[in-house]
Amino acid sequence: MMKRQPVDIPSCANCENNNSIFCSLPNDELDKLSVNKDNNFFKKGQVIFYEGNHPHGMYCIYQGKVKISKLGDEGKEQIVRFAGEGELLGYRSSLSNESYKATATAMEDCYICHIPKDKFSEALNSNSNFSLGIIRLLSEDLKKAEQNLLNISQKPVRERIAETLLNLKKRFGYEEDGKTLSMTLTRREIGDIAGTTTETTIRTLSDFVKEGSIHLDGKKIQILDLNKLIRTASLFE
Amino acid sequence: MMKRQPVDIPSCANCENNNSIFCSLPNDELDKLSVNKDNNFFKKGQVIFYEGNHPHGMYCIYQGKVKISKLGDEGKEQIVRFAGEGELLGYRSSLSNESYKATATAMEDCYICHIPKDKFSEALNSNSNFSLGIIRLLSEDLKKAEQNLLNISQKPVRERIAETLLNLKKRFGYEEDGKTLSMTLTRREIGDIAGTTTETTIRTLSDFVKEGSIHLDGKKIQILDLNKLIRTASLFE
DNA sequence: CGCTTAATTGAACATACTCAAAATTTGTGG
DNA sequence: CCACAAATTTTGAGTATGTTCAATTAAGCG
Numbered sequence: 001m002m003k004r005q006p007v008d009i010p011s012c013a014n015c016e017n018n019n020s021i022f023c024s025l026p027n028d029e030l031d032k033l034s035v036n037k038d039n040n041f042f043k044k045g046q047v048i049f050y051e052g053n054h055p056h057g058m059y060c061i062y063q064g065k066v067k068i069s070k071l072g073d074e075g076k077e078q079i080v081r082f083a084g085e086g087e088l089l090g091y092r093s094s095l096s097n098e099s100y101k102a103t104a105t106a107m108e109d110c111y112i113c114h115i116p117k118d119k120f121s122e123a124l125n126s127n128s129n130f131s132l133g134i135i136r137l138l139s140e141d142l143k144k145a146e147q148n149l150l151n152i153s154q155k156p157v158r159e160r161i162a163e164t165l166l167n168l169k170k171r172f173g174y175e176e177d178g179k180t181l182s183m184t185l186t187r188r189e190i191g192d193i194a195g196t197t198t199e200t201t202i203r204t205l206s207d208f209v210k211e212g213s214i215h216l217d218g219k220k221i222q223i224l225d226l227n228k229l230i231r232t233a234s235l236f237e
Numbered sequence: 238m239m240k241r242q243p244v245d246i247p248s249c250a251n252c253e254n255n256n257s258i259f260c261s262l263p264n265d266e267l268d269k270l271s272v273n274k275d276n277n278f279f280k281k282g283q284v285i286f287y288e289g290n291h292p293h294g295m296y297c298i299y300q301g302k303v304k305i306s307k308l309g310d311e312g313k314e315q316i317v318r319f320a321g322e323g324e325l326l327g328y329r330s331s332l333s334n335e336s337y338k339a340t341a342t343a344m345e346d347c348y349i350c351h352i353p354k355d356k357f358s359e360a361l362n363s364n365s366n367f368s369l370g371i372i373r374l375l376s377e378d379l380k381k382a383e384q385n386l387l388n389i390s391q392k393p394v395r396e397r398i399a400e401t402l403l404n405l406k407k408r409f410g411y412e413e414d415g416k417t418l419s420m421t422l423t424r425r426e427i428g429d430i431a432g433t434t435t436e437t438t439i440r441t442l443s444d445f446v447k448e449g450s451i452h453l454d455g456k457k458i459q460i461l462d463l464n465k466l467i468r469t470a471s472l473f474e
Numbered sequence: 475c476g477c478t479t480a481a482t483t484g485a486a487c488a489t490a491c492t493c494a495a496a497a498t499t500t501g502t503g504g
Numbered sequence: 505c506c507a508c509a510a511a512t513t514t515t516g517a518g519t520a521t522g523t524t525c526a527a528t529t530a531a532g533c534g
Contacts, residue, residue: 070384072391072392073391073471076391078386078391080383080386092379092380095372095376096377101380101384124365124368124372128361128363128365128368131368132362132368135332135361135368135371135375136332139332139375140333141379142329143338145382146339146382147307147338148386149315149432150307150315152386152389153315153432154313154315154432155309155310156489156490157489187513188513195386196491197490197491197492198512198513199492199513200490202515203490203514203515206514218500218513219512394521423479424480424482425480425481433522435480435481436481436522436524437521439481439482440522443482455481455531
């Protein structure tokens with residue numbers, strides 16, 4: 001079992017992830033935000049919060065990647081979005097005093113800060129740029145969610161899986177070799193993004209291999225022909 | 238052709254729809270918002286703005302109902318949400334200076350105010366309660382969009398159509414008789430909400446009739462057995 | 475009325491799912 | 505570092521759900 005790596009967590013004012021939403025806050029505000037902050041370690045696979053449970057504040061990812069997913073009636077997962085360093089989690093439910101509407105799971109070992117609800121609210125009230133930033137985040141998420149709805153509703157599986165690979169590339173990029181997707185997912189998880197079953201995902205990926213678009217090496221996916229994938233996803237025009 | 242009904246449009250400060258997002262603004266702010274406001278009439282079926290076009294401000298519905306929809310690759314529509322009196326349209330694209338990501342169409346004769354972008358921004362900057370209100374709106378929309386994604390991705394058509402009827406009831410209520418849905422849609426539009434074809438929608442609705450859940454009279458839909466519909470939609474627990 | 479749009483029905487078909495079983499990989503403890 | 509257990513990947517065959525296409529009837533509108 002991997003040991004917890006001790007990491008020095010700075011005040012939000014000195015956080016390297018400050019190129020995020022928090023850049024709109026002056027340092028003294030950030031210090032206030034940090035007062036009751038705590039930082040927690042989550043091992044890969046661990047759950048940060050569960051759909052249905054009640055929030056006590058919001059999370060900010062210091063290090064690592066997180067998946068946000070919802071559970072359907074039959075226990076099948078739908079991955080709604082990913083979040084990475086500097087991004088916020090759970091603030092929506094916290095603001096509206098509702099239970100979490102999705103589950104957040106660490107995709108890799110993570111350090112995640114927790115900021116109590118009242119500190120977050122204070123920041124929202126005292127700084128309109130911060131509010132605007134949150135509005136922008138929400139707008140972006142909403143835009144993507146609605147586009148996703150359209151895709152899952154109307155595009156065939158093949159196109160959705162191709163687009164999923166392209167999104168993984170856009171979002172997380174390649175490894176050093178410049179072609180292997182740096183985000184490693186199980187076939188099931190890829191299906192849970194695209195809204196299909198594991199079996200269909202496997203068959204479709206192996207089609208892509210036959211067509212020369214990608215190469216598979218276990219969970220590692222190399223993109224061999226990006227344009228072909230883009231065409232497969234019907235993303236030209 | 239129906240005549241345009243002349244209607245006196247008050248300043249936002251005196252708008253009867255003031256139980257909306259604008260209640261967080263003091264009257265003098267509302268007056269400022271109204272300065273360059275104009276009010277437009279849209280006949281049923283007319284488009285308020287098109288997906289892909291560029292916004293110059295945001296809309297607030299004074300009277301009437303509007304559908305927000307996106308167009309898929311094959312020209313099939315996906316209805317994303319409805320908006321009614323006092324609700325805002327197009328502010329997201331306006332804020333982020335992007336093109337509209339969806340099309341807004343009048344579902345009935347509408348009066349809709351247009352407020353220039355800069356007035357809206359000013360209100361956001363000067364009043365944190367207003368920002369918070371917008372954040373709440375966005376959060377609610379995002380929550381619904383993600384739930385929708387899960388539904389369309391995982392629930393069978395039958396359940397989705399049942400849920401669509403229930404949502405229409407929740408959102409727009411009944412006519413005076415206490416059982417006829419007051420929102421009248423074509424079969425195609427119902428399908429465009431549930432993410433299915435017109436034919437499947439027709440067949441499913443006629444199943445519901447056979448089962449005694451609803452009664453159909455042209456486009457009018459009466460809900461005869463609400464609990465049965467709820468069960469059909471798998472919405473208990 | 476005549477024309478356009480919407481609703482309905484039927485039959486054939488396709489996409490993607492389900493279920494089952496085997497092969498492979500991964501994780502873990504000894 | 506090996507061996508076992510668990511999880512994941514893969515393949516096949518059968519099938520269901522929902523789509524497509526075509527044709528007909530009904531409704532709405534000028």
